Amino acid sequence: MFPIEYFLGLILIGVCAGFASGLLGVGGGFLIVPLQYFLLKYIGVEPDLAMLISLGTSLAIIIPTSISGAYRHSRTLDNIKRPGLRLGVFGIIGGAIGGFTASGLPSNVLEIIFGCLLLFVAVNNIININKEREDARIPFNLLSTGIIGLLVGFSSGLLGIGGGIFLIAILTSLLGFSMIEAIGTSSIFISLTAVGGFLSYMVSGWGVSTFPYSIGYVSVINFIFIACFSVPFASIGAKFAHRVPQKKLKIIFSVLVLYMALKMLGILP
Template identity: 80%
Template sequence: MFPIEYIIGLILIGICAGFASGLLGVGGGFLIVPLQYFLLKYIGVVPDLAILISLGTSLAIIIPTSISGAYRHTRTLDGIIKPGIQLGIFGIVGGVIGGFVASALPSRILEIIFGCLLLFITVNNIVNINKEREDARVSFNYATISITGLAVGFSSGLLGVGGGIFLIAILTALLGFSLIEAIGTSSIFISLTAVGGFLSYVVSGWGVNTFPYSIGYVSVINFLLIACFSVPLAYLGAKMAHKVPQKKLKIVFSCLVFYMAIKMLGIVP
């Protein structure tokens, strides 16, 4: 039923996204969403359906992948569990809302939103490339926790990503976290937030004739093939993150995010 190149593509997504998830604390959705989308269009799935399947399935994959990376980070970093859980609780609520909003929007609008947000994150990283840690511009209290959690959770559900790429930018640029602390906290946050968005895609796509072997807008085939490789690679990536200098991490992070941004905006084919 599925071409062999489609199967191979899903396996490669799992390897790349899993390693990136653990290394950069981003969940891997910024790779899983667009690459799944391109693969689905390749086998003839219409764009509006392809983007929803990519978003919903991405969130399902992010849950076990981010848990794998988070477990490794907690073995090395102290004090990341509490802020990760606090942010994640609000992120779940935001994720549910974002997922329902996404199902009502045309695919091209989602692609443009996704691309613009990724460009913003790239610029922020380049501007602060030489800084190990920025001074906190706002306090990390219940007000900022709730606002940040809800906003990043909403973007997670809307765009089918764990929200890590946005949370890391906020934690490092506004709240005074070092990059490695932000990566560890983000991994915990992502594993919680993705649940809310995932459930909304299951519910909103329930009863819709979407794709073979799907639950709502979540493809079981895509989930199993990608997750089988992303989960172990996330653990390996998280282990590597503690051995790589922060400046190099920022460079790798910025390059990957910039490429996916211009890809989603249609600047490159």
């Protein structure tokens, strides 16, 4: 039913997204969503369904992938568990709301939203590329935790990503976290917030999706092939993150996000 290059593409997505997830604390969704989307369109899936399958399946894959990275980070950083869990509780709620919202939007709208947000994150990181740590501009309390968790969680469910690309930018630029602290905290947050979005895509696509071997908008085939490689490579990426200078992490993060932003906006072929 599927050509061999489709399965090879899924494996490649798993390797790249898993390593990026552990290295950068982003869940890998910013790679999993667009790459799955392009791969599904390549085999003839119509764009709207391809986008929803990419979003829903991405969130399912992010859960075990980010847990793998979070475990590795928490063994080195003992100050990331509490903020990660606090943000994640609110992120679950936001993720569920975002997932249900996405099912009612056309694929071209989601592509533009996804691309613009990625572009903002990339520009913000490039501007602050030389800063090791910024002073906190807002206090990290229950109010700020709730607002940030809900908003980032909503973007996670809406766009099928873990939300790490947005959370890391917020933690480093507004809350005074170092890059490696933000990456570790984000890994914990992502493993929780993806659950809400994942469940909403299963429910909203139940009896609607016509993609083979899928539960709602979650493709079982895609999940198995990508997760089998993303989970171990997330652990490898997390191990590397503690050896790479923070400036280099920011450069890698910014280049990857900028490329995917321009790709989703149709600026790059």
